[in-house]
Amino acid sequence: MTNKDFHIRAVQLAKILRPDVHNKEISVAEISGEKQSTVRNWLFSSKVPARGKRLTIADKFGVDIGYLFEAAVFNVPLTQFDESLNCYLVPKLSLKQLPCLFLAEPVPIEGRTVISLSDSMKKYLTDIGQTYCLVSSQLNFTPVISADDTLFINLSAKPLHGNFFIHLGKKVQIVMLEKSGVITAENGSVVIRDSKDQLLPIIIIMTTSYVKHV
Numbered sequence: 001m002t003n004k005d006f007h008i009r010a011v012q013l014a015k016i017l018r019p020d021v022h023n024k025e026i027s028v029a030e031i032s033g034e035k036q037s038t039v040r041n042w043l044f045s046s047k048v049p050a051r052g053k054r055l056t057i058a059d060k061f062g063v064d065i066g067y068l069f070e071a072a073v074f075n076v077p078l079t080q081f082d083e084s085l086n087c088y089l090v091p092k093l094s095l096k097q098l099p100c101l102f103l104a105e106p107v108p109i110e111g112r113t114v115i116s117l118s119d120s121m122k123k124y125l126t127d128i129g130q131t132y133c134l135v136s137s138q139l140n141f142t143p144v145i146s147a148d149d150t151l152f153i154n155l156s157a158k159p160l161h162g163n164f165f166i167h168l169g170k171k172v173q174i175v176m177l178e179k180s181g182v183i184t185a186e187n188g189s190v191v192i193r194d195s196k197d198q199l200l201p202i203i204i205i206m207t208t209s210y211v212k213h214v
Contacts, residue, residue, distance in 0.1 A: 003042070003046045003047065003048050005071055006042070006048050006068065006069060007042065007043055009063075009067070009068055010028050010032075010042070010043075010061065010068065011024045011027075011028065011043075013031070013061045013062070013063065013068075013106055014027035014028045014031055014061075015027070016105065016106060017031055017061070017062065017106060017108065018030060018031065024043065025039050025040055025043060028042070028043070031060055031061055031108075032049075032057050032060055032061070033057075033060060034049075034057075048069070049069075054068070054069050055080060055089070058077065059077050059091065059108070059109045059110075059111075059112070060108055060109075061106060061108065062076060062077065062105075062106025062107045062108035062109070063075065063076060063077065063106050064076065064077055064078045064129075065077075065078075065080070066078075074104065076100070076101060076106065076107040077091040077107065077109050078091070078129035078130065079091065079128055079129050079130070079131040079132070080112075080129075081128075082114070085114060086116075087114045087115060087116050088114070088115055088116070088117055088128065088131070089112040089113075089114060090112055090113045090114075090115055090131050090132060090133045090152065091109045091112055091132050091133070092109055092110060092111050092112060092113055092132075092133055092134065093107070093109060093132050093133070093134045094134060095134060095137065095138060095139070095172065097109075097134075098134070098166065098168055098172070098200065099168055099198075101132070101155065102198060113133050113150065115133075115152070115204070115206075117131075121203065121204075124157055124158045124160070124203070125154050125156055125157050125158075125203070126156035126157075126158070127154075127155075127156040128154075130154055130155040130156045131152060131153070131154045131203070132152070132153055132154075132155075133150050133151060133152045133153070133204075133206075134150070134151055134153075135148065135149070135150055135151075136148070136149045136150070136151050136174070138172075139151075139166065139172070139173065139174050140174065140186065141164060141174040141175075141176070141186045142186065144164070144205070145164065145174055145202075145205055146207070148207070148208070149205055149206060149207050150205075150206040150207075151166070151202050151204070151205060151206075152202065152203050152204035152205075152206070153166060153200040153201060153202055153203065154201055154203050155200065155201075157201035157203050158201075159177060159199070159201060160177070160201075161177055161178065161179040161180075161181070162176070162177065162178070162179055163176070163177055163201060163202065164176055164177075164202040164205075165177060165183075165199040165200055165201055165202060166199075166200040166202065167183070167191060167193070167197060167198075167199055167200075168197060168198040168199075168200065169191075169193065169194060169196075169197040169198075170194075173185055173186070173191075174186065174202070175191050175199075177199075183199075
């Protein structure tokens with residue numbers, strides 16, 4: 001990918017994320033967190049961000065590093081494997097960002113969580129890159145899941161009976177897929193899914209005292 005390609009994509013994304021800022025140098029600087037002088041070199045001096053900064057910058061633009069720097073097809077931030085840590089860097093989302101995973105638009109993230117994924121876990125995932133995490137905060141399913149837990153979801157995970165899911169419907173809540181195939185809420189009531197609703201498989205529940213692979 002050439003500097004021109006990076007320049008074009010960065011400016012296109014900046015127009016989406018900062019539509020009220022008409023100076024591309026300023027908008028790209030605001031999003032990336034870099035100085036305007038640095039951004040000026042990107043846009044007008046055939047330079048690109050240092051390799052060590054690229055993942056963080058792509059995260060701030062709300063896209064996969066491959067899209068911004070390697071001419072890949074559009075994708076929101078994806079989980080990346082870090083060879084130096086021998087672990088995965090998982091994008092952290094807020095609850096309100098979950099529906100954005102199903103839209104063809106940028107999803108800026110604030111950071112990533114480092115975690116190891118076992119081989120037994122990975123066999124249930126069609127695409128490891130589609131792993132995300134969030135603090136449950138307003139969500140719970142006592143006594144298993146409480147408000148301070150970090151939940152890891154994977155959009156490509158094979159649905160397993162007896163596992164927990166985040167149900168994106170009129171109400172966002174944690175539900176369980178019973179062995180009978182019925183979906184139940186925390187209070188035991190049956191959840192009826194609309195055709196537009198999404199079920200996000202929870203693959204890991206991480207608390208301050210333990211990590212549970214489901």
